[in-house]
Amino acid sequence: MTNPKHIALSSDHAAIDLRQAIAAHIKSLGYQVTDIGPTTNESTDYPKHGQAAAKLVASGDCDLGIILCGTGQGIMMAANKVKGIRCGVCSDTFSARMIRTHNNANMLSIGARVVGEGLALDMVDVFLTTEFEGGRHATRVDMIETH
Numbered sequence: 112m113t114n115p116k117h118i119a120l121s122s123d124h125a126a127i128d129l130r131q132a133i134a135a136h137i138k139s140l141g142y143q144v145t146d147i148g149p150t151t152n153e154s155t156d157y158p159k160h161g162q163a164a165a166k167l168v169a170s171g172d173c174d175l176g177i178i179l180c181g182t183g184q185g186i187m188m189a190a191n192k193v194k195g196i197r198c199g200v201c202s203d204t205f206s207a208r209m210i211r212t213h214n215n216a217n218m219l220s221i222g223a224r225v226v227g228e229g230l231a232l233d234m235v236d237v238f239l240t241t242e243f244e245g246g247r248h249a250t251r252v253d254m255i256e257t258h
């Protein structure tokens with residue numbers, strides 16, 4: 112994929128502030144953002160938010176997705192249940208790069224209680240600007256879907 116333009120965003124209540132910071136950041140870079148909330152700190156269930164964002168990516172309505180919860184783990188698990196989604200949790204920029212180059216991840220999950228805003232924005236920048244390498248990695252990625 113070259114130059115992803117349309118990014119799906121969602122979180123649970125644990126990550127509202129970081130999600131909104133990411134939305135503002137990537138909008139300022141020119142990305143189109145579909146931020147499906149939530150917008151209040153009221154306790155909510157991460158699976159429904161992860162799955163809703165994942166469906167936007169799986170359908171092609173969005174090119175890539177970024178999702179967040181407290182750890183990034185639960186919402187990642189929910190997103191990966193949607194066919195066609197490859198979502199990784201990252202807490203470092205090396206992994207944010209590698210899930211694109213080797214795994215062709217189409218969603219990034221971040222734990223708002225794990226990483227600070229500066230690192231999160233760096234991971235987002237790396238994730239959105241790194242290309243899948245293809246080749247032998249494409250064969251392996253295909254094996255994920257055809258087990």
Ligand code: RB5
Nearest residue numbers: 125180181182184185186
């Ligand atoms: C909510 O308290 C928390 O469980 C959730 O944000 C997430 O960390 C789950 O994986």
